[in-house]
Amino acid sequence: MVKYEVSVTTANLAQATTMNNVFIKLVGTDGESKRTWLTSLKGTAAFYLGAESKFSVSCPTSLGKLVLIEVDKKPLPLFPEDSWFPSKVEIKSPEGDTYRFPIYRWISDSEVKLFREGTALRVFEDSHHLGKYSREKELNLREKQYCWDVYAExxxxxxxxxxxxxxxxxxxxxxxxxxxxxxxxxxxxxxLKLKGLSDCKQNWTDIDAISRVFCCKRTGISDYVQKHWRDDAFFGYQFLNGVNPLMIRRCSVLPKNFPVTDDMVFLRGSRSLADEMQTGNIFLCDYNRLDGVKTSVINGKKQYLMAPLVLLHQTPDDKLMPIAIQLKQKPADDNPIFFPTDSEYDWLLAKIFVRSAEFSEHQLNVHLLRTHLLAEVFSVSLLRNLPMVHPLYKLLVPHTRYTLQINYLARLLLIAKDGVFTKFAASGGEGMFTILKRSLSSLTYSSLCIPDDIAERGLESVPNFYYRDDGLRLWDIIHRFVQGVLGHYYKSDAEVQQDSELQKWIQDIFVHGFLSQASTGIPQSFGTVAELVKFVTMVIFTGSGQHSAVNTGQYDYGGWMPNTPISLQRAPPTTKGSSSESTMLQTFPDVNTTVQGMSTMWLLSKQSSDFVALGQYPEEHFSEEIPRKVIKDFQGELEVLSAVVKARNQSLDVPYTYMVEVENSVAI
Known part of the structure; x- marks a missing residue:
């Protein structure tokens, strides 16, 4: 007889314990053990949360190299069946070899579960017949568990x-x-101490009333926003380092529908508009995706959403200042171009309409579509097409954590017929889907890759652009990490082409995520290691750094409503000179709309206590030394980035932290 030493670890998670009897069978290249009841002196405490318990499994002869284990559990008589969350099983063979079996999943029934030995294997090298069988069985089950659905065309x-x-x-x-x-x-x-205001359908009477509500819950940045939201310099700053740094681009030629001339604008430095464009100091934000969108009705009142064009100037002292705003796409007598030289409230209202347009563009395109919905597509395709033993599954599964449930809840609580966004945002309802469709049809692969995106928008040298600086550093760190892991498994382009599971993963993403639109530039297959590494880098960056950049600061920049109104209930001025503080207050959303927006942004910005930071992998899916070392190097580089950003932020009035305080996945 020979003995195998079996160590079983139960995860340290709430409700991970089982009181059921647990059984195991070891399967190797030369045979298999009997189904063995795992008993020890610990009794029922052997499978308590956080417990590591050791057992022996005896066999007449050696089983050869272990391929998989079969695990099941049965309730004791008169006891209910419960759920158990084992994290891993380690087995030491009579020959002295140690085999690691990552599990990390709930076992809630009495069915036999198969788990592979932890060494990553691609489909074309998984040669043992039992390995092939378990691989096929796992994917057949996953295809039934993770089915595609169409929420909206x-x-x-x-x-x-x-x-x-x-x-x-x-x-x-x-x-x-x-x-x-x-x-x-x-x-x-x-x-937020706003409960008594959630049913108030009245206008705000003065700014002080908004201040009294806002004082209940504040952050360092939200305080700064309240003090500076009227300032042109801060208005411009937010295009670089606010929650939507994706709109702004360098402008070398003015759009034909934005007829700004030299005699209209004042440029510090006394140069012409053409000269400043030539020098690279003029920037444009064009919200054309919002043009003609049907707006909602809130509290019985029609809401307004503009599709503005904003021209900005980089001044000699490196500030980004707005110099012209046109609120509708088509030039017309009743669509004036507003300038900083206009009356105080004409200019302020123009900026408020831009900030309200910014809310819809940010929430629907930049936040919902480009992080949440894409992360869900990446996750579902991974779970449908790649078994646990595949190296890409091991690399990406930590970056799918909670994504499917948070997106389900977003569809249920935010964008459903009775959702908060539908009921209280100007672009809720029909308009929401118009914007989402337009956004997807104009989305490109290059815009999801921050080095390409920054270059295409001509923003390589813009000063004080911390999203770019931190984002490019983070992208490079992730890229080196992905290169280190996948480069260990894929030594040639031919191996990438040969991996049918990998090709199914990207094909599913192309079809179900980008609706087979070749114009997006999304690959339909992988031909080289470099293509694979870049795409996987984008997947991880999208669900971690990019999501954090467009999500974490929502309450910072939107908690003070005048800076980011989720809706406006009065049309913009069609002539200049008639706007006042009273006009502005009548334009702002009602009290109940304001507080619902504040509450939602507070929820979406709040970090969970079981937050898992980028680079932390409490679930050990990799067994081999090289990928484990690459993970340690990745963690070290992230620590260096954090220290660099922290040192830089000490000298900033508005610190930028959204690329270092990053979660591993889209989990909120």
Missing amino acids: GIPHCIKVDNPLDLPSEVRFSFTKTTEFLFTASTGLTE
Whole structure:
């Protein structure tokens, strides 16, 4: 007889314990063990949360190289069946070899589960018949668990579920996350001390009234926003380092529908507009995706959403100053171009309409589509097409954490018929889907890759652009990490081309995420290692750094409503000289609309206590030394980036932290 030493670790998660009997079978190249009941002196405590328990499995002869294990559990008589979350099993063979089996999933029934030995294997090198069988069985099950669905025509597809409990248990929120999220969602208005205002459908009477509401919950940046929201310099700054740094681009030729001339604008430095464009000091933000969008009706009143064009000038002292704003796309007598030289409230109202347009562009295109919906597509395709033993699964599965459930909740609570966004945003309802469709049809692969995007927008040398500086550093760090891991497994382009599972993954993304639109530039297959590495870098960056950049600061920049109105209920001025503070207050959203927006942005900006930072991998999916070393190097580089950013921020009035305080996945 020979003995195998079996070590089973139960995850340190709430409700991970099982009181059921646990059984294991070892399967190797030369045979298999009997199904063995795992018993020890610990008794039922052997599988408590956080416990590591050791057992012996005896066999008449050696099983050869271990290929997989079969695990199942059965309840004791009169005891209910429970759920168990084992993290890993380690087995030491009689020959002295150690085999690691990553599990990291809930086992909630009595069915036998198969788990592969942890060494990553691509489909064309998985030669043992038992390995092939388990691989095929796993993917057949996953295709049934993770089905595609069409939420609305013209936008990326999503996972098909009717409620969160329909999601496979391994992708659901933890008990901790569920409790915190539901509490924050249900008490947001109370936590902000706004409960008594949620039904008030009146206009704001003065700015002080908004201040009294806002004082309940503030951040360092939100305080700065309240003090400086009227300032032109801060208005310009937000295009670089606010929650939507993707709109601005260098302007070398004015659009024909934006007829600004030299005699209209004042440029510090006394140069002409043409000269400044030639020098690279003129920038444009064009919200044409919002043109003609049907707006919602809130509190019985029609809402207004403009599609502005904004011209900005980089001054000699490196400030980005707005110099002209046109609120509608088509030039007309009743569509004046506004300038800083206009009356105080004409100019301020023009900026307010821009900031309100910015809210819809940011929430629907930059935040929802370009991070949440794409991350869901990347995740569903991964879970459908790649088994746990595949190296890309091991690399990417930590970056799918909570994404499917948070997106389901977004569809349920935010953009459904009775969702907060639908009921309280100017672009809610029909307009929302118009914007999403337009956004997807104009989305490009290069715009998802920050080095390409910055170059295409001509922003390589713009000063004080911290999103760019930190984002490019983070992209490079992620790229080196991905190169290190995937380069270990794919030594040639031919191996990439040969991996049919990998090709199915990208094909599913192209079809279900980008609706087979070749114009996006999204690859339909991978031909080289370099193509694979770049795409996977984009996937990780999108779900971590990019999501953080466009999500984490929502309350910072939007908590003070006048800086980011989620809706406006009065049309913009068609002539100059008639606007006043009273006009502005009548234009702002009603009290209940304001506080619903504040509460939602507070929820979406709030970090969970079980936050997992980028680079931290509590689940050890890789067994081999090289990828484990690459992970350590990745963590070290992220620590250096954090220190560099922290040192830089000490000298800034408005610190930029959104690319270092980053979660591993789209989890909020």
